[in-house]
Amino acid sequence: MAPQTRTQRQAAAAKKAAATRKRNSARQSSKAAKASVRRTTTSAQSTGRTARTASKQAGRATARRVSAEKTRFEAVARQAERGVLIPVGAVLEARDRVAATIRTYSDSRLAGQQLNRFERRGATALRRNRRAVERQAKDVRDTVETRANGLQSRANDVVEHVLSLS
Numbered sequence: 008m009a010p011q012t013r014t015q016r017q018a019a020a021a022k023k024a025a026a027t028r029k030r031n032s033a034r035q036s037s038k039a040a041k042a043s044v045r046r047t048t049t050s051a052q053s054t055g056r057t058a059r060t061a062s063k064q065a066g067r068a069t070a071r072r073v074s075a076e077k078t079r080f081e082a083v084a085r086q087a088e089r090g091v092l093i094p095v096g097a098v099l100e101a102r103d104r105v106a107a108t109i110r111t112y113s114d115s116r117l118a119g120q121q122l123n124r125f126e127r128r129g130a131t132a133l134r135r136n137r138r139a140v141e142r143q144a145k146d147v148r149d150t151v152e153t154r155a156n157g158l159q160s161r162a163n164d165v166v167e168h169v170l171s172l173s
Contacts, residue, residue, distance in 0.1 A: 011019070111117045 111121050
């Protein structure tokens with residue numbers, strides 16, 4: 008093989024240097040690309056985690072809202088149910104009492120017992136009230152008597168005073 012000329016050697020050296028620069032540049036570019044991929048991957052993972060966390064929080068908040076609305080709806084339903092049940096219960100109670108009254112007074116023995124019960128209750132109430140009226144009358148008599156005695160005493164004093172003056 009023939010020896011290379013200086014120009015050929017320079018051209019070969021320039022090509023070799025250019026190839027080295029290209030390799031170095033490619034290696035650096037590759038490192039930068041890998042770092043960018045790592046950053047992007049990390050960012051994507053972080054974004055994914057954040058998205059999952061936000062999704063879970065939104066799910067929990069929605070569940071709480073649903074639970075609160077359910078509780079509120081149940082309370083309204085209970086009030087509405089009470090609005091229906093109370094009158095029905097009152098009517099049934101009245102019906103039971105009317106039926107018991109009819110049963111009581113349709114049987115002569117039970118009717119007699121009931122009338123005796125009313126009589127005893129009335130007598131007890133009159134005795135109680137009579138005692139209260141008698142007590143009040145006695146208090147009034149005592150008050151009048153005390154005042155009368157006081158007036159009598161003063162009148163006697165006035166008479167004695169007049170007699171002493173004459």
